[in-house]
Amino acid sequence: MGLTGGIGAGKSTVAEHLARHGAVVVAADDVAREVVEPGTQGLDAVVAEFGPQVLRPDGSLDRSALGRLVFADELRRARLEEILLPLIAAEAWARLEEVEPGRVAVYDVPLLVEGQMEDMFDVVVVVEADMEARLERLAARGMEAEQAMARIASQATDAERRAVADAVIANSGSLEDLALAVDHLWDQQLAPEG
Template identity: 45%
Template sequence: MILGLTGGIACGKSTVSAMLVAHGAKLVDADQVAREVVLPGEPALAAIVAEFGQAVLQEDGTMNRAEVGKLVFGNAERLAKLESILHPAIRERMWSRIRAYKAENPDQLIVADIPLLYETGQASLYEGVMVVYVPRAVQIERLMQRNSIPREQAEQRVSLQMDIEEKKRLADFVIDNSGTLEETERQIELFLHGQGLSR
């Protein structure tokens, strides 16, 4: 099964993906791939430089993330241009990895960890979507603790994403991560058992 994994900020998606990997799943992480496609020599980085100029590069030839962030911040047109370069490159690399894992072992669970899976319209590409869920109030508390930020800032960051209740409603599988790690692990085992997935 090729499973899309998503959730909201501070819901514990990386905890759940690590548990799935511990049970033998193969993981393809969108954030990791996003960093790979802008390494020196990558076509996506060349396209970003062509679009935004040499100022987006550091002296060692790597992308200056802060500079790119400044260029697109508050500018919808520039942000859309950046995303039109990055999103296809990320998606293509993820799927080439997924296909390689599938060819290796057609029966294994392959997990694609994509923070903005619903927002970028990718849900239909996967055989199932798992949402890691905690109620909004828990999300805010955990984000405040994790990032040492005030409540107002945490609320603002949570509000930038699709509402977690909506993601939960759309999901094929929900892992409620608001309890203990043992409770989360139990849900993962039930999911794997119910799916009859090979380890």
């Protein structure tokens, strides 16, 4: 299953609920952090492209500094994606292929639509939330409104995501409402038979 949604929509929370049901979740965001750890080919390529100002004093990637560079410039963002997406995809697919038969495998991937990956999954689930809820969640994470809006603008629209979705989960309400929606999705479309 491919799980996607815009930044702040709540797909990570949906992924947690799916894991409680027994799904094996591979999160692209987690893999993305791993492929740019110190000493990796990914970090070396990012520094070669964007310069040492994207590094912290300890040699690790300063994700905020990199984000400020790439989310303000479409060409730089595209270049970062050219560098990292193949590394992320290779590692994520290796992990998904290790999921034992009979288990539901979920790839939690923000850029599913942008990467035209919808045909790679048996089921595509989109998580949506209204703009106000998304901005509140991002502010709670410490993201400034301008930065949040730039990231939202850099991603596919809700309509573009809906166009490839087999199911849409609305997440502008309570956590209880979200849990019920995930339970329903699991029971109706995902639960392994037997």
